[in-house]
Amino acid sequence: MKNYASVITSILVCSYGLFSCSIVKKNHKTNEIIIFQPGPSEGIDAYIEDWPGDNYRNTNWGDYDAFAAVAWTAGEPLVVRCLLKFDLTSIATGTKIKNATLSLFSISTPGIGSGHSTMSGSNDFVLKKIVEPWDEYQVTWNTQPATTREYEIKLKGTNIEMKDYTDIDMTRQVQEMINHPEENYGLMICLEDENYYRRVVFGSSDNTDPQKRPKLVIEIR
Numbered sequence: 461m462k463n464y465a466s467v468i469t470s471i472l473v474c475s476y477g478l479f480s481c482s483i484v485k486k487n488h489k490t491n492e493i494i495i496f497q498p499g500p501s502e503g504i505d506a507y508i509e510d511w512p513g514d515n516y517r518n519t520n521w522g523d524y525d526a527f528a529a530v531a532w533t534a535g536e537p538l539v540v541r542c543l544l545k546f547d548l549t550s551i552a553t554g555t556k557i558k559n560a561t562l563s564l565f566s567i568s569t570p571g572i573g574s575g576h577s578t579m580s581g582s583n584d585f586v587l588k589k590i591v592e593p594w595d596e597y598q599v600t601w602n603t604q605p606a607t608t609r610e611y612e613i614k615l616k617g618t619n620i621e622m623k624d625y626t627d628i629d630m631t632r633q634v635q636e637m638i639n640h641p642e643e644n645y646g647l648m649i650c651l652e653d654e655n656y657y658r659r660v661v662f663g664s665s666d667n668t669d670p671q672k673r674p675k676l677v678i679e680i681r
Contacts, residue, residue: 491558492680496546497673503665504545504646505674506594508601511538522597525667526569527674529585529651530659539654540572541604542664543594545646546676551638558679560634562587563626564662565672572661575621579657583617586652589633590645607648611636614652617660625662634678 498504500523507524509516511534530540568574576583589612592605599605611633615625637644651658663672 494551494678494680495675496548496678497670497675498546498665499670499673500666502547503673504547504596505664505666506543506596506599507540507664508542508599508604509538509540510601512536517601520598520600522599523666524571525664526567526572526661527564527649527664528572528659528661529583529649530572530661531651531654531656532573532659533656537656539651540659541601541648541650543590543596543599543604543646543648544664544674545590545644546637546674548634548637548644548678549641551678551680553638553641555638556681557631557635557638558681559629559631560676560678561627562630563624563628563675563677565624565674566622567661567663567667567669567672568622569661573659575661576618576623577621577657577659578617578619580655581658582653583658583660584652585615585617585660586650587613587615587628588648588650590648591643593645604648605645617658630676634676 505527507521507526513536527542527544528540532538566575588607589610590605591608594605613628663669665673667673
């Protein structure tokens, strides 16, 4: 094992799960890097679907393997959105951060399809700030929380089926979550244009592959 005097890596176990914390020394200043990539027992996310079949609008999927935005048909038109929240309560309220990035990793899943699709047009998508409480194991399409366009993140779509979206800049959004933890209700992913056929599909915290789960990296000042 190499011994780098400038890098100290530690693993911290918190009440909500496991995350890695790297402390990197630069120019006599110390920046703490915290990585959140929770698994099924600690992750908070849910899949919701607007489709009349089998009363799916009132169905909860709190343990689905995908974090996706979809507009498709299955006899009837359907729309999929997903919700995601990172528990940041281990970081003291008001802590100043240097930057924060989110990485989403593409997957192929039988329930949705083989990766991203632009069959009928652009699959540009957005990450919207959720402004109401929601429960991972109760939320449905018909009870989905409200969102706001404030602080939303717009992402350019892709015709590459298995493209990962890494290092999405979320510095402003995460700083707000840390400043106001009582208002951290997470994010919703949805397509800019919810007309079928188009989709983006990423792994959720319930994905069986740990490397495919959403990852949030925060650098503390």
